Amino acid sequence: MTRRPTISDVAAAAGVSIATVSKAVNGRYGISSETSQRVLQVVAEMGYESSLVASSMRSRRTGVIGVLVADFEPFSAEIMKGVGIGLRDSSYDLLAYAGSRQGDSEGWERRSLSRLSGTLIDGAIVVTPTVVTTSAEVPIVVIEPHTGHADNPTIESDSFGGALQATRYLVELGHTRIGFLGGRPDLRSDGLRDAGYRRGLAEAGIPYDPRLVRSGFYQEAAARGPAVSLLTLPQRPTAVFAANDLSAIAIVKVATELGIDVPRDLSVIGFDDIPEASQMNPPLSTIRQPMQKLGGAAAGLLLALMAGESPEATRIRLPTRLVKRATTAPPRRA
CATH class of the missing domain: 3.40.50.2300 (Response regulator)
Incomplete structure (x- = not known):
């Protein structure tokens, strides 16, 4: 392994003191521009980098x-x-x-x-x-x-407004049996998205049904079990709003494994618009938070x-x- 150059190595190569190297690297006064340029050239050639910890101890700033x-x-x-x-x-x-x-x-x-x-x-x-x-x-x-x-x-993003948008859209498409795969009930974002989902149902006169609600913990692997539970109900939902895209991706994958066609038999919408959302097959409808x-x-x-x-x-x-x-x-x- 090649040893990293030290400030002593730079000083020796430039023919100056360690203090002069420090002044040149940190842009301080006390040395000529010619000396400063020579030192900085040696710094560039040797690939020297000053220690963040050492510099912060001197200046209380790390950049x-x-x-x-x-x-x-x-x-x-x-x-x-x-x-x-x-x-x-x-x-x-x-x-x-x-x-x-x-x-x-x-x-x-x-x-x-x-x-x-x-x-x-x-x-x-x-x-x-x-x-x-x-x-x-x-x-x-x-x-x-x-x-x-x-x-x-x-x-923060407007989690409540985004969830309301998602639910309204599914209602506009004609869905009345809409499931919700939430994140973690202890989190503020999940509570707001759950509230937006409920508001969307209430606006449409659709009763809230707790049997259509699960928690996916915002992770694809953790969402698989709840997705299976939701999609194997005797009267399963025709659409699901997931509190994030990773959970929505889990729903689409589980639906495919169960022989449920997306979107012909099941509509799915997520929340986030991570890069994977547009790259999956089929591309995921979602709520884009910036x-x-x-x-x-x-x-x-x-x-x-x-x-x-x-x-x-x-x-x-x-x-x-x-x-x-x-x-x-x-x-x-x-």
Whole structure:
């Protein structure tokens, strides 16, 4: 393994002191432009990179923003793309960190922030935290808090409005027996999507039937069992609204395995519009929440807070949009 060049190696190659290399790398005064250019040329040739920890100890700044997620999955991946776009014109680098792999997942963001803040990152964007209040030594912006409005600045999608759109669309197609495959009942987003589903039924005069409701826990593998249970009912639904696309994909796969044609015998609509939604066969109808815009808005808000500004809006809700594809159609009449 090739040894990484150190600041001592750079100083020796450039014929200067370690202090001079530090001044050149950090853009500080005290050396001539000619010396600075010579040192930076050697830095580029040798591929030297200063330690984030060492530089943060000196300046209390790292030039890095952390995005903390519970897991790397399609939703968080799209969020991180948006954060990257939002930071493109800034001087900050992006550090992605998944924090719930060890021990109980509850409170993962507190453990992660205690490890990173003050030494590795200057600010943090926390995606779907499990606690309402999250504090750290650095500014924080929260995306889609699980359990309610966070005390920190918050960015979220209109989960209730999106679920209402989905249910209204299925009703407009002519469906009256509409199932709901939710996420996790303890999460705010799931509660809002369940409420939007119920409102859509009530508007159409369709009684709410708890026998047509299951929880898929927002994961494709976990949603398979509930999907089988829902689609093998004596009077199964003719349409299902799933609280996220991974659950909707599970429904389509289970339906295919059971010989149920989508969309002729069963309409399915999801929520998120992850890349896989448009790539599957048939392409999935869904509610598009602006995941990359969530990340971009969070990045912009965090940059303002780090600059000492006081943004007018610190509770931002972005609209969702119905995307019609090939997994929804009017119910087949006997």
